[in-house]
Amino acid sequence: MKPSTPHPRSIWLLTASWLLPLLCLVIFPCPPVRSSDVTMADAAHHQEFARRLALFSINVYDKLTAQKPGENIVFSPFSIQTCAAMARLGAQGQTAAELDLGLGLASSDPAKIAQSFHQVLAAYQDSQILRIANKIFVMEGYPLRQEFDQLLTKQFLSAAQNVNFAKSAEAAATINGWVEQRTNHLIKDLVPASALDANSRLVLVNAIHFKGTWLHQFPKHGTRQEAFHLDGERSVQVPMMSLKERFRYADLPALDATALELPYKDSDLSMLIVLPNSKTGLSVLEEKLRVTPLSSITQALHRTQVVVKLPKFKAEFEVELTEVFQKLGMSKMFTDQAEFGNMLQSPEPLKVSAIIHKAFIDVNEEGTEAAAATGMVMCYATMVSFEPPPIRFHVEHPFNYYIINRHSATLFAGKVLNL
Structure with missing residues:
Protein backbone atom coordinates (compact mmCIF):
# COMPACT_ATOMS: atom_id res chain seq x y z
CA MET A 1 0.00 0.00 0.00
CA THR A 213 -37.10 -9.38 31.87
CA TRP A 214 -36.45 -8.01 35.34
CA LEU A 215 -35.89 -10.80 37.84
CA HIS A 216 -38.24 -8.78 40.07
CA GLN A 217 -40.79 -6.99 37.93
CA PHE A 218 -42.35 -3.71 38.98
CA PRO A 219 -46.12 -4.12 39.51
CA LYS A 220 -47.94 -1.96 37.01
CA HIS A 221 -50.54 -0.94 39.58
CA GLY A 222 -47.71 0.58 41.66
CA THR A 223 -46.69 3.08 38.97
CA ARG A 224 -47.73 6.64 39.87
CA GLN A 225 -47.14 10.13 38.52
CA GLU A 226 -44.43 11.65 40.71
CA ALA A 227 -41.88 14.43 40.52
CA PHE A 228 -38.51 13.98 38.82
CA HIS A 229 -36.20 16.88 39.73
CA LEU A 230 -34.31 18.20 36.70
CA ASP A 231 -32.18 20.40 38.94
CA GLY A 232 -32.48 22.27 42.24
CA GLU A 233 -35.51 24.25 41.08
CA ARG A 234 -37.31 22.59 38.15
CA SER A 235 -39.19 19.29 38.19
CA VAL A 236 -41.51 17.34 35.91
CA GLN A 237 -44.19 14.77 36.60
CA VAL A 238 -43.22 11.31 35.31
CA PRO A 239 -44.56 7.74 35.65
CA MET A 240 -42.59 6.41 38.62
CA MET A 241 -42.39 2.65 39.10
CA SER A 242 -42.22 1.28 42.63
CA LEU A 243 -41.10 -1.99 44.16
CA LYS A 244 -40.06 -3.36 47.55
CA GLU A 245 -37.64 -6.26 47.23
CA ARG A 246 -34.25 -7.57 48.27
CA PHE A 247 -31.58 -6.15 45.96
CA ARG A 248 -27.84 -5.62 45.96
CA TYR A 249 -27.27 -2.07 47.15
CA ALA A 250 -24.30 0.08 48.20
CA ASP A 251 -23.84 3.36 50.00
CA LEU A 252 -20.84 5.06 48.36
CA PRO A 253 -19.72 7.96 50.57
CA ALA A 254 -16.55 8.56 48.52
CA LEU A 255 -18.76 9.23 45.50
CA ASP A 256 -21.48 11.00 47.52
CA ALA A 257 -23.84 8.53 45.86
CA THR A 258 -25.66 5.22 46.22
CA ALA A 259 -25.88 2.30 43.81
CA LEU A 260 -28.44 -0.39 43.10
CA GLU A 261 -28.28 -3.50 40.92
CA LEU A 262 -31.45 -4.65 39.16
CA PRO A 263 -30.85 -8.18 37.77
CA TYR A 264 -32.44 -9.71 34.68
CA LYS A 265 -33.91 -13.21 34.54
CA ASP A 266 -32.02 -16.18 33.12
CA SER A 267 -28.87 -14.16 32.60
CA ASP A 268 -25.73 -12.80 34.20
CA LEU A 269 -26.77 -9.31 33.05
CA SER A 270 -28.09 -6.55 35.26
CA MET A 271 -28.72 -2.82 35.31
CA LEU A 272 -26.50 -0.88 37.69
CA ILE A 273 -27.87 2.53 38.69
CA VAL A 274 -25.54 5.04 40.32
CA LEU A 275 -27.52 7.87 41.91
CA PRO A 276 -25.89 11.02 43.31
CA ASN A 277 -27.13 11.99 46.75
CA SER A 278 -27.78 15.55 45.57
CA LYS A 279 -30.33 16.62 42.98
CA THR A 280 -27.58 18.60 41.25
CA GLY A 281 -24.73 16.20 41.92
CA LEU A 282 -24.47 14.34 38.61
CA SER A 283 -21.62 16.38 37.12
CA VAL A 284 -19.51 15.94 40.27
CA LEU A 285 -20.33 12.22 40.30
CA GLU A 286 -19.26 11.91 36.64
CA GLU A 287 -15.87 13.40 37.50
CA LYS A 288 -15.38 10.84 40.28
CA LEU A 289 -16.55 7.97 38.09
CA ARG A 290 -13.73 8.75 35.66
CA VAL A 291 -11.28 7.33 38.20
CA THR A 292 -13.56 4.80 39.89
CA PRO A 293 -13.72 1.32 38.31
CA LEU A 294 -17.24 -0.05 38.03
CA SER A 295 -15.93 -3.26 39.57
CA SER A 296 -15.18 -1.39 42.79
CA ILE A 297 -18.83 -0.31 42.92
CA THR A 298 -20.20 -3.79 42.20
CA GLN A 299 -17.89 -5.28 44.83
CA ALA A 300 -19.38 -2.91 47.42
CA LEU A 301 -22.93 -4.09 46.75
CA HIS A 302 -24.63 -6.14 49.45
CA ARG A 303 -28.09 -7.67 49.54
CA THR A 304 -30.70 -5.86 51.59
CA GLN A 305 -34.35 -4.92 51.42
CA VAL A 306 -34.88 -1.81 49.32
CA VAL A 307 -37.86 0.32 48.41
CA VAL A 308 -37.09 1.28 44.81
CA LYS A 309 -38.64 4.08 42.84
CA LEU A 310 -37.47 4.27 39.24
CA PRO A 311 -38.96 6.35 36.42
CA LYS A 312 -40.05 4.69 33.23
CA PHE A 313 -37.91 6.18 30.51
CA LYS A 314 -36.98 5.94 26.87
CA VAL A 363 -37.21 0.84 30.59
CA ASN A 364 -40.57 -0.16 31.99
CA GLU A 365 -42.21 -2.41 34.58
CA GLU A 366 -41.51 -5.73 32.86
CA GLY A 367 -38.02 -5.14 31.60
CA THR A 368 -37.76 -7.38 28.54
CA GLU A 369 -39.11 -10.67 27.43
CA ALA A 370 -41.31 -12.88 29.55
CA ALA A 371 -39.56 -15.96 30.90
CA ALA A 372 -40.13 -18.80 33.38
CA ALA A 373 -40.86 -18.00 37.01
CA THR A 374 -37.79 -17.55 39.14
CA GLY A 375 -38.94 -19.80 41.96
CA MET A 376 -37.95 -17.20 44.54
CA VAL A 377 -39.99 -17.60 47.72
CA MET A 378 -40.61 -14.44 49.71
CA CYS A 379 -40.98 -15.60 53.28
CA TYR A 380 -39.66 -12.61 55.18
CA ALA A 381 -42.90 -10.60 54.94
CA THR A 382 -44.23 -12.27 58.07
CA MET A 383 -41.06 -11.27 59.95
CA VAL A 384 -41.07 -7.62 59.07
CA SER A 385 -40.94 -6.50 62.69
CA PHE A 386 -37.57 -8.24 63.12
CA GLU A 387 -35.95 -6.75 60.01
CA PRO A 388 -34.28 -3.36 59.81
CA PRO A 389 -36.27 -0.78 57.90
CA PRO A 390 -35.77 -1.05 54.13
CA ILE A 391 -33.36 1.24 52.32
CA ARG A 392 -34.95 3.97 50.21
CA PHE A 393 -33.57 4.17 46.67
CA HIS A 394 -35.70 6.80 44.99
CA VAL A 395 -34.44 7.79 41.54
CA GLU A 396 -35.97 11.25 41.56
CA HIS A 397 -33.18 13.22 39.86
CA PRO A 398 -30.51 12.78 37.13
CA PHE A 399 -28.52 9.53 37.30
CA ASN A 400 -26.10 7.23 35.51
CA TYR A 401 -26.89 3.66 34.51
CA TYR A 402 -25.05 0.71 33.01
CA ILE A 403 -25.99 -2.70 31.64
CA ILE A 404 -23.22 -5.00 32.82
CA ASN A 405 -22.47 -8.69 33.12
CA ARG A 406 -21.12 -10.55 36.12
CA HIS A 407 -17.58 -9.42 35.25
CA SER A 408 -18.75 -5.75 35.17
CA ALA A 409 -18.23 -5.57 31.40
CA THR A 410 -20.17 -2.52 30.19
CA LEU A 411 -22.49 -3.47 27.35
CA PHE A 412 -24.52 -0.26 27.59
CA ALA A 413 -24.00 2.98 29.46
CA GLY A 414 -25.97 6.17 29.76
CA LYS A 415 -27.38 8.98 31.82
CA VAL A 416 -30.82 10.47 32.27
CA LEU A 417 -30.91 14.24 32.69
CA ASN A 418 -34.49 14.97 31.73
CA LEU A 419 -37.71 13.07 31.09
Whole structure:
Protein backbone atom coordinates (compact mmCIF):
# COMPACT_ATOMS: atom_id res chain seq x y z
CA MET A 1 0.00 0.00 0.00
CA LYS A 2 1.20 3.49 -0.83
CA PRO A 3 0.30 5.85 2.03
CA SER A 4 0.76 8.91 -0.18
CA THR A 5 -1.83 7.87 -2.77
CA PRO A 6 -4.16 10.90 -2.92
CA HIS A 7 -7.62 9.35 -3.01
CA PRO A 8 -8.12 6.54 -0.53
CA ARG A 9 -11.37 4.65 -0.76
CA SER A 10 -13.68 4.76 2.18
CA ILE A 11 -14.48 2.32 4.95
CA TRP A 12 -17.63 2.83 6.99
CA LEU A 13 -17.79 1.62 10.54
CA LEU A 14 -21.35 1.37 11.77
CA THR A 15 -22.44 0.30 15.20
CA ALA A 16 -25.96 0.05 16.44
CA SER A 17 -27.26 -0.95 19.83
CA TRP A 18 -30.66 -1.58 21.29
CA LEU A 19 -32.00 -2.16 24.78
CA LEU A 20 -35.66 -3.04 24.35
CA PRO A 21 -37.54 -4.04 27.49
CA LEU A 22 -40.97 -3.80 25.82
CA LEU A 23 -40.25 -6.54 23.29
CA CYS A 24 -41.83 -9.94 23.77
CA LEU A 25 -40.42 -11.42 20.58
CA VAL A 26 -38.10 -14.40 20.89
CA ILE A 27 -35.11 -14.58 18.56
CA PHE A 28 -32.91 -17.66 18.37
CA PRO A 29 -34.23 -19.33 21.55
CA CYS A 30 -31.38 -21.34 23.06
CA PRO A 31 -30.42 -22.27 26.60
CA PRO A 32 -28.46 -19.58 28.47
CA VAL A 33 -24.76 -20.02 29.02
CA ARG A 34 -24.10 -21.78 32.32
CA SER A 35 -21.51 -20.29 34.62
CA SER A 36 -20.10 -23.76 35.17
CA ASP A 37 -19.04 -23.78 31.52
CA VAL A 38 -16.62 -20.95 32.14
CA THR A 39 -13.16 -21.95 33.30
CA MET A 40 -10.95 -20.00 35.68
CA ALA A 41 -8.80 -18.88 32.76
CA ASP A 42 -11.86 -17.67 30.90
CA ALA A 43 -13.03 -15.78 34.00
CA ALA A 44 -9.64 -14.03 34.30
CA HIS A 45 -9.79 -13.08 30.63
CA HIS A 46 -13.34 -11.74 30.95
CA GLN A 47 -12.34 -9.64 33.96
CA GLU A 48 -9.38 -8.11 32.13
CA PHE A 49 -11.52 -7.53 29.05
CA ALA A 50 -14.15 -5.85 31.26
CA ARG A 51 -11.54 -3.62 32.90
CA ARG A 52 -10.25 -2.39 29.55
CA LEU A 53 -13.76 -1.98 28.16
CA ALA A 54 -14.69 0.10 31.23
CA LEU A 55 -11.79 2.48 30.58
CA PHE A 56 -12.81 2.84 26.94
CA SER A 57 -16.42 3.40 28.05
CA ILE A 58 -15.39 6.21 30.40
CA ASN A 59 -13.32 7.89 27.68
CA VAL A 60 -16.13 7.73 25.12
CA TYR A 61 -18.72 8.86 27.68
CA ASP A 62 -16.64 11.95 28.53
CA LYS A 63 -16.38 12.94 24.87
CA LEU A 64 -20.07 12.32 24.18
CA THR A 65 -21.06 14.39 27.20
CA ALA A 66 -18.89 17.26 25.98
CA GLN A 67 -20.18 16.89 22.41
CA LYS A 68 -23.86 16.74 23.40
CA PRO A 69 -24.25 18.71 26.64
CA GLY A 70 -27.63 18.63 28.31
CA GLU A 71 -28.79 15.52 26.45
CA ASN A 72 -29.77 12.10 27.70
CA ILE A 73 -27.13 9.65 26.55
CA VAL A 74 -27.27 5.95 25.79
CA PHE A 75 -24.56 4.07 23.93
CA SER A 76 -22.89 0.69 23.76
CA PRO A 77 -19.15 0.90 24.38
CA PHE A 78 -18.91 -2.80 23.58
CA SER A 79 -20.60 -2.30 20.20
CA ILE A 80 -18.33 0.62 19.33
CA GLN A 81 -15.19 -1.15 20.48
CA THR A 82 -16.08 -4.36 18.63
CA CYS A 83 -16.74 -2.58 15.36
CA ALA A 84 -13.49 -0.61 15.55
CA ALA A 85 -11.57 -3.73 16.54
CA MET A 86 -12.71 -5.41 13.33
CA ALA A 87 -11.15 -2.53 11.40
CA ARG A 88 -8.02 -2.82 13.54
CA LEU A 89 -7.44 -6.35 12.22
CA GLY A 90 -6.84 -4.84 8.79
CA ALA A 91 -4.68 -1.93 9.97
CA GLN A 92 -0.93 -1.43 9.88
CA GLY A 93 1.73 0.94 11.19
CA GLN A 94 0.74 4.06 13.07
CA THR A 95 -2.95 3.55 12.26
CA ALA A 96 -2.85 0.19 14.04
CA ALA A 97 -0.85 1.60 16.97
CA GLU A 98 -3.37 4.43 17.47
CA LEU A 99 -6.27 1.97 17.48
CA ASP A 100 -4.50 -0.33 19.95
CA LEU A 101 -4.01 2.57 22.36
CA GLY A 102 -7.30 4.38 21.78
CA LEU A 103 -9.43 1.24 22.06
CA GLY A 104 -7.48 0.00 25.08
CA LEU A 105 -6.66 -3.34 23.48
CA ALA A 106 -4.63 -5.87 25.46
CA SER A 107 -2.43 -6.86 22.50
CA SER A 108 -1.12 -5.51 19.21
CA ASP A 109 -1.27 -8.98 17.63
CA PRO A 110 -4.36 -9.21 15.36
CA ALA A 111 -4.83 -12.90 16.16
CA LYS A 112 -4.79 -12.23 19.92
CA ILE A 113 -7.09 -9.23 19.54
CA ALA A 114 -9.57 -11.35 17.60
CA GLN A 115 -9.36 -14.15 20.16
CA SER A 116 -10.09 -11.81 23.07
CA PHE A 117 -13.28 -10.60 21.40
CA HIS A 118 -14.20 -14.12 20.35
CA GLN A 119 -14.33 -15.29 23.97
CA VAL A 120 -16.88 -12.62 24.83
CA LEU A 121 -18.91 -13.05 21.64
CA ALA A 122 -18.94 -16.84 22.05
CA ALA A 123 -20.09 -16.56 25.67
CA TYR A 124 -23.35 -14.99 24.48
CA GLN A 125 -23.65 -16.81 21.16
CA ASP A 126 -26.49 -18.97 22.51
CA SER A 127 -28.04 -16.38 24.81
CA GLN A 128 -31.80 -15.93 24.71
CA ILE A 129 -31.73 -12.25 25.61
CA LEU A 130 -28.49 -10.80 24.24
CA ARG A 131 -27.85 -11.01 20.52
CA ILE A 132 -24.56 -9.70 19.12
CA ALA A 133 -24.06 -9.73 15.35
CA ASN A 134 -21.19 -8.55 13.15
CA LYS A 135 -21.22 -8.04 9.41
CA ILE A 136 -18.90 -6.70 6.75
CA PHE A 137 -20.21 -5.42 3.43
CA VAL A 138 -17.57 -5.38 0.66
CA MET A 139 -17.55 -3.71 -2.74
CA GLU A 140 -18.09 -6.18 -5.55
CA GLY A 141 -14.82 -7.07 -7.25
CA TYR A 142 -12.70 -6.33 -4.17
CA PRO A 143 -12.07 -9.63 -2.36
CA LEU A 144 -10.85 -9.53 1.22
CA ARG A 145 -7.40 -10.76 2.13
CA GLN A 146 -7.63 -14.33 3.34
CA GLU A 147 -6.13 -13.65 6.80
CA PHE A 148 -8.51 -10.73 7.43
CA ASP A 149 -11.51 -12.69 6.18
CA GLN A 150 -10.68 -15.70 8.36
CA LEU A 151 -10.25 -13.64 11.53
CA LEU A 152 -13.59 -11.91 11.01
CA THR A 153 -15.41 -15.13 10.14
CA LYS A 154 -13.99 -17.41 12.82
CA GLN A 155 -13.35 -15.01 15.70
CA PHE A 156 -15.86 -12.19 15.23
CA LEU A 157 -18.49 -14.62 13.89
CA SER A 158 -18.90 -12.18 11.01
CA ALA A 159 -19.93 -13.01 7.47
CA ALA A 160 -18.90 -10.94 4.46
CA GLN A 161 -21.42 -9.88 1.83
CA ASN A 162 -20.70 -8.31 -1.56
CA VAL A 163 -22.60 -5.17 -2.55
CA ASN A 164 -22.24 -2.55 -5.26
CA PHE A 165 -21.74 0.76 -3.44
CA ALA A 166 -21.97 2.61 -6.76
CA LYS A 167 -25.70 1.82 -6.60
CA SER A 168 -25.90 3.69 -3.32
CA ALA A 169 -29.65 3.38 -2.74
CA GLU A 170 -29.59 -0.40 -3.23
CA ALA A 171 -26.45 -0.79 -1.09
CA ALA A 172 -27.92 1.31 1.73
CA ALA A 173 -31.15 -0.71 1.56
CA THR A 174 -29.16 -3.95 1.85
CA ILE A 175 -27.20 -2.73 4.89
CA ASN A 176 -30.20 -1.16 6.58
CA GLY A 177 -32.28 -4.24 5.89
CA TRP A 178 -29.72 -6.39 7.71
CA VAL A 179 -29.78 -4.01 10.67
CA GLU A 180 -33.59 -3.98 10.75
CA GLN A 181 -33.67 -7.76 10.69
CA ARG A 182 -31.40 -7.86 13.76
CA THR A 183 -33.59 -5.36 15.63
CA ASN A 184 -37.09 -6.56 14.82
CA HIS A 185 -37.51 -3.59 12.48
CA LEU A 186 -37.01 -1.07 15.26
CA ILE A 187 -33.82 0.57 13.97
CA LYS A 188 -34.17 1.88 10.46
CA ASP A 189 -31.97 3.84 8.06
CA LEU A 190 -28.73 3.49 9.97
CA VAL A 191 -26.71 4.53 6.92
CA PRO A 192 -28.09 7.05 4.41
CA ALA A 193 -27.67 6.34 0.70
CA SER A 194 -25.91 9.70 0.35
CA ALA A 195 -23.03 8.36 2.43
CA LEU A 196 -22.19 5.66 -0.12
CA ASP A 197 -20.71 5.99 -3.60
CA ALA A 198 -18.45 4.24 -6.08
CA ASN A 199 -15.43 5.00 -3.87
CA SER A 200 -16.85 3.08 -0.91
CA ARG A 201 -15.12 -0.23 -0.35
CA LEU A 202 -16.16 -1.67 3.02
CA VAL A 203 -18.87 -1.13 5.60
CA LEU A 204 -18.38 -2.86 8.96
CA VAL A 205 -21.43 -3.19 11.20
CA ASN A 206 -21.86 -4.40 14.77
CA ALA A 207 -25.34 -4.84 16.21
CA ILE A 208 -26.02 -5.57 19.87
CA HIS A 209 -29.60 -6.25 20.83
CA PHE A 210 -30.57 -6.84 24.45
CA LYS A 211 -34.00 -7.92 25.65
CA GLY A 212 -34.48 -9.22 29.14
CA THR A 213 -37.10 -9.38 31.87
CA TRP A 214 -36.45 -8.01 35.34
CA LEU A 215 -35.89 -10.80 37.84
CA HIS A 216 -38.24 -8.78 40.07
CA GLN A 217 -40.79 -6.99 37.93
CA PHE A 218 -42.35 -3.71 38.98
CA PRO A 219 -46.12 -4.12 39.51
CA LYS A 220 -47.94 -1.96 37.01
CA HIS A 221 -50.54 -0.94 39.58
CA GLY A 222 -47.71 0.58 41.66
CA THR A 223 -46.69 3.08 38.97
CA ARG A 224 -47.73 6.64 39.87
CA GLN A 225 -47.14 10.13 38.52
CA GLU A 226 -44.43 11.65 40.71
CA ALA A 227 -41.88 14.43 40.52
CA PHE A 228 -38.51 13.98 38.82
CA HIS A 229 -36.20 16.88 39.73
CA LEU A 230 -34.31 18.20 36.70
CA ASP A 231 -32.18 20.40 38.94
CA GLY A 232 -32.48 22.27 42.24
CA GLU A 233 -35.51 24.25 41.08
CA ARG A 234 -37.31 22.59 38.15
CA SER A 235 -39.19 19.29 38.19
CA VAL A 236 -41.51 17.34 35.91
CA GLN A 237 -44.19 14.77 36.60
CA VAL A 238 -43.22 11.31 35.31
CA PRO A 239 -44.56 7.74 35.65
CA MET A 240 -42.59 6.41 38.62
CA MET A 241 -42.39 2.65 39.10
CA SER A 242 -42.22 1.28 42.63
CA LEU A 243 -41.10 -1.99 44.16
CA LYS A 244 -40.06 -3.36 47.55
CA GLU A 245 -37.64 -6.26 47.23
CA ARG A 246 -34.25 -7.57 48.27
CA PHE A 247 -31.58 -6.15 45.96
CA ARG A 248 -27.84 -5.62 45.96
CA TYR A 249 -27.27 -2.07 47.15
CA ALA A 250 -24.30 0.08 48.20
CA ASP A 251 -23.84 3.36 50.00
CA LEU A 252 -20.84 5.06 48.36
CA PRO A 253 -19.72 7.96 50.57
CA ALA A 254 -16.55 8.56 48.52
CA LEU A 255 -18.76 9.23 45.50
CA ASP A 256 -21.48 11.00 47.52
CA ALA A 257 -23.84 8.53 45.86
CA THR A 258 -25.66 5.22 46.22
CA ALA A 259 -25.88 2.30 43.81
CA LEU A 260 -28.44 -0.39 43.10
CA GLU A 261 -28.28 -3.50 40.92
CA LEU A 262 -31.45 -4.65 39.16
CA PRO A 263 -30.85 -8.18 37.77
CA TYR A 264 -32.44 -9.71 34.68
CA LYS A 265 -33.91 -13.21 34.54
CA ASP A 266 -32.02 -16.18 33.12
CA SER A 267 -28.87 -14.16 32.60
CA ASP A 268 -25.73 -12.80 34.20
CA LEU A 269 -26.77 -9.31 33.05
CA SER A 270 -28.09 -6.55 35.26
CA MET A 271 -28.72 -2.82 35.31
CA LEU A 272 -26.50 -0.88 37.69
CA ILE A 273 -27.87 2.53 38.69
CA VAL A 274 -25.54 5.04 40.32
CA LEU A 275 -27.52 7.87 41.91
CA PRO A 276 -25.89 11.02 43.31
CA ASN A 277 -27.13 11.99 46.75
CA SER A 278 -27.78 15.55 45.57
CA LYS A 279 -30.33 16.62 42.98
CA THR A 280 -27.58 18.60 41.25
CA GLY A 281 -24.73 16.20 41.92
CA LEU A 282 -24.47 14.34 38.61
CA SER A 283 -21.62 16.38 37.12
CA VAL A 284 -19.51 15.94 40.27
CA LEU A 285 -20.33 12.22 40.30
CA GLU A 286 -19.26 11.91 36.64
CA GLU A 287 -15.87 13.40 37.50
CA LYS A 288 -15.38 10.84 40.28
CA LEU A 289 -16.55 7.97 38.09
CA ARG A 290 -13.73 8.75 35.66
CA VAL A 291 -11.28 7.33 38.20
CA THR A 292 -13.56 4.80 39.89
CA PRO A 293 -13.72 1.32 38.31
CA LEU A 294 -17.24 -0.05 38.03
CA SER A 295 -15.93 -3.26 39.57
CA SER A 296 -15.18 -1.39 42.79
CA ILE A 297 -18.83 -0.31 42.92
CA THR A 298 -20.20 -3.79 42.20
CA GLN A 299 -17.89 -5.28 44.83
CA ALA A 300 -19.38 -2.91 47.42
CA LEU A 301 -22.93 -4.09 46.75
CA HIS A 302 -24.63 -6.14 49.45
CA ARG A 303 -28.09 -7.67 49.54
CA THR A 304 -30.70 -5.86 51.59
CA GLN A 305 -34.35 -4.92 51.42
CA VAL A 306 -34.88 -1.81 49.32
CA VAL A 307 -37.86 0.32 48.41
CA VAL A 308 -37.09 1.28 44.81
CA LYS A 309 -38.64 4.08 42.84
CA LEU A 310 -37.47 4.27 39.24
CA PRO A 311 -38.96 6.35 36.42
CA LYS A 312 -40.05 4.69 33.23
CA PHE A 313 -37.91 6.18 30.51
CA LYS A 314 -36.98 5.94 26.87
CA ALA A 315 -33.98 7.41 25.13
CA GLU A 316 -32.78 7.38 21.54
CA PHE A 317 -29.28 8.45 20.66
CA GLU A 318 -27.41 8.75 17.38
CA VAL A 319 -23.91 10.09 16.94
CA GLU A 320 -21.19 10.21 14.32
CA LEU A 321 -18.03 9.22 16.19
CA THR A 322 -15.22 10.63 14.04
CA GLU A 323 -14.62 13.54 16.44
CA VAL A 324 -14.74 11.24 19.47
CA PHE A 325 -12.16 8.88 17.96
CA GLN A 326 -9.91 11.77 16.95
CA LYS A 327 -9.98 13.19 20.46
CA LEU A 328 -9.06 9.75 21.81
CA GLY A 329 -5.94 9.75 19.63
CA MET A 330 -7.28 7.68 16.74
CA SER A 331 -7.02 10.21 13.92
CA LYS A 332 -4.85 8.73 11.16
CA MET A 333 -7.57 6.25 10.20
CA PHE A 334 -9.65 9.14 8.81
CA THR A 335 -6.85 10.67 6.69
CA ASP A 336 -5.47 9.95 3.22
CA GLN A 337 -2.43 8.46 4.97
CA ALA A 338 -4.47 5.77 6.73
CA GLU A 339 -2.89 2.33 6.68
CA PHE A 340 -5.43 -0.46 6.10
CA GLY A 341 -3.33 -2.62 3.81
CA ASN A 342 -4.36 -5.88 5.47
CA MET A 343 -8.02 -5.73 4.43
CA LEU A 344 -8.24 -6.14 0.65
CA GLN A 345 -6.33 -8.30 -1.79
CA SER A 346 -5.94 -5.24 -3.99
CA PRO A 347 -3.30 -2.69 -2.92
CA GLU A 348 -5.46 0.43 -3.09
CA PRO A 349 -5.45 2.71 -0.04
CA LEU A 350 -8.40 2.82 2.34
CA LYS A 351 -9.56 5.24 5.01
CA VAL A 352 -12.50 5.47 7.38
CA SER A 353 -15.06 8.01 6.24
CA ALA A 354 -17.50 7.77 9.15
CA ILE A 355 -18.43 5.83 12.26
CA ILE A 356 -22.13 5.92 13.07
CA HIS A 357 -23.55 4.69 16.34
CA LYS A 358 -27.24 4.45 17.14
CA ALA A 359 -28.72 3.30 20.43
CA PHE A 360 -32.14 3.01 22.02
CA ILE A 361 -33.33 2.16 25.52
CA ASP A 362 -36.81 1.62 26.89
CA VAL A 363 -37.21 0.84 30.59
CA ASN A 364 -40.57 -0.16 31.99
CA GLU A 365 -42.21 -2.41 34.58
CA GLU A 366 -41.51 -5.73 32.86
CA GLY A 367 -38.02 -5.14 31.60
CA THR A 368 -37.76 -7.38 28.54
CA GLU A 369 -39.11 -10.67 27.43
CA ALA A 370 -41.31 -12.88 29.55
CA ALA A 371 -39.56 -15.96 30.90
CA ALA A 372 -40.13 -18.80 33.38
CA ALA A 373 -40.86 -18.00 37.01
CA THR A 374 -37.79 -17.55 39.14
CA GLY A 375 -38.94 -19.80 41.96
CA MET A 376 -37.95 -17.20 44.54
CA VAL A 377 -39.99 -17.60 47.72
CA MET A 378 -40.61 -14.44 49.71
CA CYS A 379 -40.98 -15.60 53.28
CA TYR A 380 -39.66 -12.61 55.18
CA ALA A 381 -42.90 -10.60 54.94
CA THR A 382 -44.23 -12.27 58.07
CA MET A 383 -41.06 -11.27 59.95
CA VAL A 384 -41.07 -7.62 59.07
CA SER A 385 -40.94 -6.50 62.69
CA PHE A 386 -37.57 -8.24 63.12
CA GLU A 387 -35.95 -6.75 60.01
CA PRO A 388 -34.28 -3.36 59.81
CA PRO A 389 -36.27 -0.78 57.90
CA PRO A 390 -35.77 -1.05 54.13
CA ILE A 391 -33.36 1.24 52.32
CA ARG A 392 -34.95 3.97 50.21
CA PHE A 393 -33.57 4.17 46.67
CA HIS A 394 -35.70 6.80 44.99
CA VAL A 395 -34.44 7.79 41.54
CA GLU A 396 -35.97 11.25 41.56
CA HIS A 397 -33.18 13.22 39.86
CA PRO A 398 -30.51 12.78 37.13
CA PHE A 399 -28.52 9.53 37.30
CA ASN A 400 -26.10 7.23 35.51
CA TYR A 401 -26.89 3.66 34.51
CA TYR A 402 -25.05 0.71 33.01
CA ILE A 403 -25.99 -2.70 31.64
CA ILE A 404 -23.22 -5.00 32.82
CA ASN A 405 -22.47 -8.69 33.12
CA ARG A 406 -21.12 -10.55 36.12
CA HIS A 407 -17.58 -9.42 35.25
CA SER A 408 -18.75 -5.75 35.17
CA ALA A 409 -18.23 -5.57 31.40
CA THR A 410 -20.17 -2.52 30.19
CA LEU A 411 -22.49 -3.47 27.35
CA PHE A 412 -24.52 -0.26 27.59
CA ALA A 413 -24.00 2.98 29.46
CA GLY A 414 -25.97 6.17 29.76
CA LYS A 415 -27.38 8.98 31.82
CA VAL A 416 -30.82 10.47 32.27
CA LEU A 417 -30.91 14.24 32.69
CA ASN A 418 -34.49 14.97 31.73
CA LEU A 419 -37.71 13.07 31.09
